[in-house]
Amino acid sequence: MTCQQLVELLLDFVDGSLPESERCDLERHVCACPPCRVYLDTYKQTIRLTRELPCEPLPEALEERLRAVLSLRPKCRKPGA
Amino acid sequence: MPDDSPTGPPPDPEQIFREHAPRIYHLARKMLGNDADAEDVLQDVLLTVMRKLDTFRGDAALTTWLHRVTVNAVLMLRRKQTSRAARELSDPLDVFKDDGEHAHAARPWDAPEARVEEAERKQLLDAAIDRMPEVYRDVLLLADIQEMPNADIADALGLSLPAVKTRLHRARLWLRNELARHFEDPAP
Numbered sequence: 001m002t003c004q005q006l007v008e009l010l011l012d013f014v015d016g017s018l019p020e021s022e023r024c025d026l027e028r029h030v031c032a033c034p035p036c037r038v039y040l041d042t043y044k045q046t047i048r049l050t051r052e053l054p055c056e057p058l059p060e061a062l063e064e065r066l067r068a069v070l071s072l073r074p075k076c077r078k079p080g081a
Numbered sequence: 082m083p084d085d086s087p088t089g090p091p092p093d094p095e096q097i098f099r100e101h102a103p104r105i106y107h108l109a110r111k112m113l114g115n116d117a118d119a120e121d122v123l124q125d126v127l128l129t130v131m132r133k134l135d136t137f138r139g140d141a142a143l144t145t146w147l148h149r150v151t152v153n154a155v156l157m158l159r160r161k162q163t164s165r166a167a168r169e170l171s172d173p174l175d176v177f178k179d180d181g182e183h184a185h186a187a188r189p190w191d192a193p194e195a196r197v198e199e200a201e202r203k204q205l206l207d208a209a210i211d212r213m214p215e216v217y218r219d220v221l222l223l224a225d226i227q228e229m230p231n232a233d234i235a236d237a238l239g240l241s242l243p244a245v246k247t248r249l250h251r252a253r254l255w256l257r258n259e260l261a262r263h264f265e266d267p268a269p
Contacts, residue, residue, distance in 0.1 A: 002181025004174065011250040035186035042190050042264075046257040049193060050225040053206055055103050062120055066102065069124060070131055072095055 001029045006036050010043050091134045092143060101144070102127060104227065105151050111210060111222050112155045122154045148229055152219075152237040171214070173254035190264040197263065209259040217252035224249050 012018040110119035
């Protein structure tokens with residue numbers, strides 16, 4: 001298995017759907033190849049960082065407009081806000 | 082598609098708005114690249130779901146349906162936009178030599194959390210995703226941010242399952258290469 005072939009299999013490897021024989025080949029390659037070990041680690045970090053991106057709240061003005069359009073009660077404001 | 086055999090009470094409109102509106106807006110905004118169009122999509126999707134409330138039972142069915150309706154609305158809007166700039170579709174696997182070895186060995190990332198503050202990290206990721214070619218970005222947003230199953234993404238985008246997996250993999254590789262410029266340890 002070359003480094004490029006390994007990288008092409010990473011999606012199935014990280015989601016656990018790679019067939020066992022290919023998984024074993026990949027793991028052997030990773031053990032023997034420091035650049036691929038780094039590549040695998042940074043591929044996993046990319047997925048983790050993307051999944052951790054926070055979902056921001058709606059902009060205040062948009063939320064107020066939509067609540068009016070949808071006939072929902074106005075947003076509760078924090079005391080003193 | 083709404084549940085065919087509803088049982089139990091329909092979802093609460095206020096709860097739907099609080100739990101789903103920010104996610105719909107975020108998805109539409111990242112897919113369309115501008116706030117005004119995303120606001121229109123969000124309003125249309127919410128009006129549609131409020132009209133069909135009686136047909137939903139269960140949050141899973143509603144979430145799947147909302148993703149599909151949002152993606153449909155985005156794709157329809159895109160088709161109307163005739164002047165979208167095509168972005169060059171670079172292959173993130175073009176970083177290997179003919180013999181399949183890395184052309185440039187990747188360097189470790191020194192804990193991005195330690196290297197870059199959270200706000201800056203979010204900004205870097207957001208900007209990279211915005212620069213990503215559209216065919217990769219759509220699938221990445223749905224898979225890794227909205228956490229939709231690949232089969233549902235295939236349905237929503239009208240793609241085969243292998244095509245979704247290929248695009249998702251290319252998207253992750255593309256993003257990894259972009260982030261590496263910021264997160265890699267300095268060369269020795």
